[in-house]
Amino acid sequence: MLAFAIRRIIGAIPTLFALIVISFFIMRVAPGGPFSANRKLTAAVLENINKAYHLDEPLWMQFGRYLWGLAHFDFGPSTKYMDYSVTELIVQGLPVSIEIGLWAMLIATFSGIALGMAGALRRNGATDLTAGIIAMTGIAVPTFVIGPLLQIVFGLQLNWLPIAGWDGSFAAKVLPVFVLALPNIAYISRLTRGSMIETLRTNYVRTARAKGIGPHRVIWKHALTGAMLPVIAYLGPATAITVTGSVVVEQIFGIPGIGRYFVEGATNRDYPLVMGVTILYGGIVILANIVTDVVRGLLDPKVSYE
Amino acid sequence: MRNLFARGLGKALLGAAIIATAIAATPALAETVLNRGFGASPDTLDPHMNFGAREGWIQDDMYEGLTASNAKGEIGPGAAEKWETSDDGLTWTFHLRDGLKWSNGDPLVAQDFINGVIRQLDPKTASPRAYYFGSLIPLVGGQEFMDTKEGGDPKTVGITAPDDKTIVMKLKAPQPNMMYLVESYHIPPLHKPSFDKFGGDFIKPENIVNNGPYMMTEMVPQSHVTLVKNPNYWDAANVKIDKVVYVVTEDDQTELKRYKAGELDATNEIPSNQLDAVKEEFGKEARITPYLESQYISFNVNKAPFDNIKVRQALAIGIDRQVLQDKILKAGYQANCGYSPPNDPRYKQPQVPECNMSKEERMEKGKALLAEAGFGPDNPLKVTIESSTDNTAKKLAEGVALMWKQNLGVDAKVNAQEFQAWMDTFYAGGWDVLNDNLIGDMPGPESHLIYMRPSADSGYGWKNDEYEGLMDKAAAEADLAKRYDILAQAEKNLLDYYLVTPLDVTTSRHLVKPSVKGWEDNILDVHPTKLMSVEK
Numbered sequence: 001m002l003a004f005a006i007r008r009i010i011g012a013i014p015t016l017f018a019l020i021v022i023s024f025f026i027m028r029v030a031p032g033g034p035f036s037a038n039r040k041l042t043a044a045v046l047e048n049i050n051k052a053y054h055l056d057e058p059l060w061m062q063f064g065r066y067l068w069g070l071a072h073f074d075f076g077p078s079t080k081y082m083d084y085s086v087t088e089l090i091v092q093g094l095p096v097s098i099e100i101g102l103w104a105m106l107i108a109t110f111s112g113i114a115l116g117m118a119g120a121l122r123r124n125g126a127t128d129l130t131a132g133i134i135a136m137t138g139i140a141v142p143t144f145v146i147g148p149l150l151q152i153v154f155g156l157q158l159n160w161l162p163i164a165g166w167d168g169s170f171a172a173k174v175l176p177v178f179v180l181a182l183p184n185i186a187y188i189s190r191l192t193r194g195s196m197i198e199t200l201r202t203n204y205v206r207t208a209r210a211k212g213i214g215p216h217r218v219i220w221k222h223a224l225t226g227a228m229l230p231v232i233a234y235l236g237p238a239t240a241i242t243v244t245g246s247v248v249v250e251q252i253f254g255i256p257g258i259g260r261y262f263v264e265g266a267t268n269r270d271y272p273l274v275m276g277v278t279i280l281y282g283g284i285v286i287l288a289n290i291v292t293d294v295v296r297g298l299l300d301p302k303v304s305y306e
Numbered sequence: 307m308r309n310l311f312a313r314g315l316g317k318a319l320l321g322a323a324i325i326a327t328a329i330a331a332t333p334a335l336a337e338t339v340l341n342r343g344f345g346a347s348p349d350t351l352d353p354h355m356n357f358g359a360r361e362g363w364i365q366d367d368m369y370e371g372l373t374a375s376n377a378k379g380e381i382g383p384g385a386a387e388k389w390e391t392s393d394d395g396l397t398w399t400f401h402l403r404d405g406l407k408w409s410n411g412d413p414l415v416a417q418d419f420i421n422g423v424i425r426q427l428d429p430k431t432a433s434p435r436a437y438y439f440g441s442l443i444p445l446v447g448g449q450e451f452m453d454t455k456e457g458g459d460p461k462t463v464g465i466t467a468p469d470d471k472t473i474v475m476k477l478k479a480p481q482p483n484m485m486y487l488v489e490s491y492h493i494p495p496l497h498k499p500s501f502d503k504f505g506g507d508f509i510k511p512e513n514i515v516n517n518g519p520y521m522m523t524e525m526v527p528q529s530h531v532t533l534v535k536n537p538n539y540w541d542a543a544n545v546k547i548d549k550v551v552y553v554v555t556e557d558d559q560t561e562l563k564r565y566k567a568g569e570l571d572a573t574n575e576i577p578s579n580q581l582d583a584v585k586e587e588f589g590k591e592a593r594i595t596p597y598l599e600s601q602y603i604s605f606n607v608n609k610a611p612f613d614n615i616k617v618r619q620a621l622a623i624g625i626d627r628q629v630l631q632d633k634i635l636k637a638g639y640q641a642n643c644g645y646s647p648p649n650d651p652r653y654k655q656p657q658v659p660e661c662n663m664s665k666e667e668r669m670e671k672g673k674a675l676l677a678e679a680g681f682g683p684d685n686p687l688k689v690t691i692e693s694s695t696d697n698t699a700k701k702l703a704e705g706v707a708l709m710w711k712q713n714l715g716v717d718a719k720v721n722a723q724e725f726q727a728w729m730d731t732f733y734a735g736g737w738d739v740l741n742d743n744l745i746g747d748m749p750g751p752e753s754h755l756i757y758m759r760p761s762a763d764s765g766y767g768w769k770n771d772e773y774e775g776l777m778d779k780a781a782a783e784a785d786l787a788k789r790y791d792i793l794a795q796a797e798k799n800l801l802d803y804y805l806v807t808p809l810d811v812t813t814s815r816h817l818v819k820p821s822v823k824g825w826e827d828n829i830l831d832v833h834p835t836k837l838m839s840v841e842k
Contacts, residue, residue: 032726032727032728032730045429045433045437048430049434052432081350083351083352083509083510092526092527148560152563155563155567156563156567162569163560164563164569165530165553165564165569250528251556251560253560254553254556254560255528256527256528260556267725267726268726269726
């Protein structure tokens with residue numbers, strides 16, 4: 001298994017490199033640059049600024065310069081937030097996004113699996129219906145509707161939780177984590193339910209029941225591991241997306257994470273910042289996929305590491 | 307066993323309860339805190355690089371310039387207690403007050419202000435605000451120092467400190483509004499030892515040394531900036547608020563909710579689609595004031611058919627500015643009939659004649675002019691308005707397009723792009739009509755009119771020697787009243803040329819809790835924390 005993981009990691013390097021090359025050049029296709037917004041800049045000052053950020057050099061030279069910086073783990077300065085380097089911005093924002101993201105995924109996984117199992121085992125009953133409604137709401141209603149609604153109910157009317165802001169306290173985390181978890185709860189519960197129902201119909205489960213093993217052991221020991229495979233496959237990329245922050249949740253709840261940098265960086269044509277978060281996100285997705293494959297290999301006896 | 311355990315647990319709980327009560331009963335520190343909504347995260351807090359108006363609020367609290375505004379935006383002494391100017395208006399002398407100190411106790415001397423100016427002008431700094439001391443305040447040697455690529459000699463720049471308490475500025479041309487241009491926003495001093503030691507990082511909270519009423523203790527990007535009272539400020543005794551937290555509020559709907567919940571004492575903005583509801587609910591707490599920003603339509607006078615003045619005039623006539631504000635935009639802005647935002651009662655602004663026409667008059671006159679230019683129902687004029695995707699800007703552009711369609715039969719549409727792309731389209735040329743705006747640097751029409759000079763090369767591509775001549779004459783006039791007269795002539799010249807046609811003046815919109823005293827509405831939208839207090 002270790003050999004497998006190492007092989008995958010080495011194989012990921014060309015993928016990451018392709019990501020860097022494509023992002024670097026495609027970004028500059030969009031009209032406008034990082035400093036074209038400031039209307040009162042005279043041509044002379046603009047020239048100076050562009051020189052300071054090496055934007056006047058030919059593209060291949062800028063790219064080489066960027067790769068050299070990467071080799072030293074230097075992502076460059078942010079052109080929009082001029083007081084900070086991209087590394088500083090990521091280092092300050094990433095822990096926040098990861099913390100909220102991991103909590104959200106944890107809650108989503110447990111709640112989702114529980115809801116899904118309840119639905120599968122008591123099919124078409126009241127439990128299944130309720131679980132189904134919760135799932136549909138989570139999938140259909142967007143975060144920018146649920147978020148403000150919860151803010152009004154729990155923040156303004158009941159006054160139990162702060163509306164927004166991040167001071168590290170538990171209360172400040174409740175709403176954003178919940179809103180982030182909700183769509184994932186929905187997906188995971190539907191996945192679990194469907195997969196569980198299918199697994200219960202397979203031959204090996206029927207054999208186990210035929211051998212006289214009690215229903216509880218059949219479900220919790222034998223069927224569950226098989227049923228979990230689609231969920232694991234979903235969890236990998238979903239965790240990657242969630243821990244790198246959600247733009248909407250972070251803006252609505254005023255969380256200083258890195259989610260907004262993906263969107264804002266693009267709108268501001270902040271090339272170094274966009275490159276930085278893109279590479280980060282690419283790396284995390286690749287890692288998540290490797291972990292997912294390893295876990296699947298552990299769970300599913302049909303999968304081998306060839 | 308269970309009994310012992312229960313007893314032990316009981317004792318522990320009792321102990322915890324006693325401690326909790328004791329903590330709750332301790333009176334909170336009598337520290338006044340002001341929570342201000344800030345809007346989007348600040349771009350930079352480097353005072354010699356900062357170009358943003360909101361970042362200017364933080365700069366205002368952390369630094370003090372030679373002059374300072376009061377709560378109404380009126381100018382008065384700051385670090386300088388008095389100043390005088392020579393008869394020809396070309397020499398200004400500022401006298402600093404006694405006992406000025408930096409926040410770390412170092413004495414603050416005149417040379418510190420000069421170091422700040424030199425840093426701004428230095429091409430190596432690549433500061434977007436270098437032109438403050440190059441052209442806005444035409445310092446002798448300023449523009450030249452800015453333009454010397456390898457870095458010139460600071461001694462050639464006309465700002466000197468003959469002693470620790472005096473600053474002398476030599477100008478190439480008079481600038482009667484000088485007092486407005488030497489505040490904390492324009493001339494923050496530089497603490498050279500910090501800058502030499504830390505370079506660009508000298509502004510980080512752990513390194514920073516400043517001279518204003520507040521010091522920065524915390525800066526978390528995308529979250530907040532915390533300032534606490536500076537004990538070494540010369541007027542610290544009169545600073546009533548101990549701590550001010552500028553809270554980043556990107557989403558104005560969330561900001562409104564936080565204000566309602568009491569998490570914020572003042573907001574940065576009021577959501578434009580809820581303006582009426584907020585005004586009704588909050589009454590006097592909603593502060594909506596005209597701002598130093600005007601919005602207007604600019605024509606591309608280098609592209610047919612907009613090079614024909616009849617076409618431009620027709621389009622200008624076709625806009626009913628009051629209806630645009632009342633029925634379409636509804637953002638609390640004020641219709642404007644001149645180019646610059648009217649804010650100085652001493653300035654008599656020329657008005658465009660088409661401002662108060664009736665709808666029938668507009669349709670009649672506008673269509674007649676278009677017919678003279680060769681356009682009519684069988685040959686409709688096609689216009690594309692370039693706008694940014696900002697919500698209010700887009701609404702404004704769409705309102706104008708609608709009016710042109712209805713009043714003039716013009717085939718008008720709006721092309722909305724992201725800000726950078728919109729700017730790129732403008733500079734590339736080839737556009738028809740631009741949904742334009744400009745924020746002034748100081749009260750009065752001057753910064754707007756300077757920007758429109760053909761020689762300023764702002765991208766409009768027009769030539770007008772008469773306008774340039776008038777602006778040159780105004781720049782040489784030291785008497786403010788006479789200067790304003792000449793500027794009014796220049797503005798009329800601009801409006802008669804129909805390079806632009808005015809739309810409105812924007813407003814600044816804030817919600818301020820009644821417990822906050824000392825927040826006065828003013829056109830510059832300056833609200834120094836040092837002049838405020840919080841009463842329960």
